[in-house]
Amino acid sequence: MNIEEAVKARIAALNTAAGDRIYREIIEEEPTLPAIAISRSGGAPSARESSGAGLIHSARITVGIVGWTQAAVMPVAQQLAPSPAARAAGAPIGLDGWRTEQGDPVILSCLLRSQLEQPEIDGDHTLRVVLQDYEIKFR
Numbered sequence: 717m718n719i720e721e722a723v724k725a726r727i728a729a730l731n732t733a734a735g736d737r738i739y740r741e742i743i744e745e746e747p748t749l750p751a752i753a754i755s756r757s758g759g760a761p762s763a764r765e766s767s768g769a770g771l772i773h774s775a776r777i778t779v780g781i782v783g784w785t786q787a788a789v790m791p792v793a794q795q796l797a798p799s800p801a802a803r804a805a806g807a808p809i810g811l812d813g814w815r816t817e818q819g820d821p822v823i824l825s826c827l828l829r830s831q832l833e834q835p836e837i838d839g840d841h842t843l844r845v846v847l848q849d850y851e852i853k854f855r
Contacts, residue, residue, distance in 0.1 A: 750783035781846040795845040821854040
């Protein structure tokens with residue numbers, strides 16, 4: 717499984733309001749919203765472990781959450797990256813802070829680097845979009 721598929725599977729497991737509407741790069745035409753698009757924007761092998769166990773890879777993944785209203789997209793964004801207060805109250809780890817001990821790939825760290833909210837004009841409608849950029853280290 718590649719890193720994009722692993723991120724898609726992790727988001728699906730979080731059971732957000734977007735459900736299984738998680739797409740690679742482009743959201744299908746006339747989708748039910750909210751929906752999520754993920755894309756890899758960079759990354760390459762970054763370091764070899766001193767034990768020689770393998771390369772640690774790095775990827776930048778952008779997660780775009782799209783909906784008709786801010787009230788539809790923000791709960792999904794908060795599930796993917798819960799605030800420190802939400803975590804202290806027991807919110808499960810979403811993507812931000814995600815790690816795995818085993819699997820393919822093994823996720824060593826996944827950190828939210830930025831979040832941007834923006835409207836997007838679609839004909840006569842204004843969509844709400846939240847873009848979250850994650851840096852992921854994996855093996």
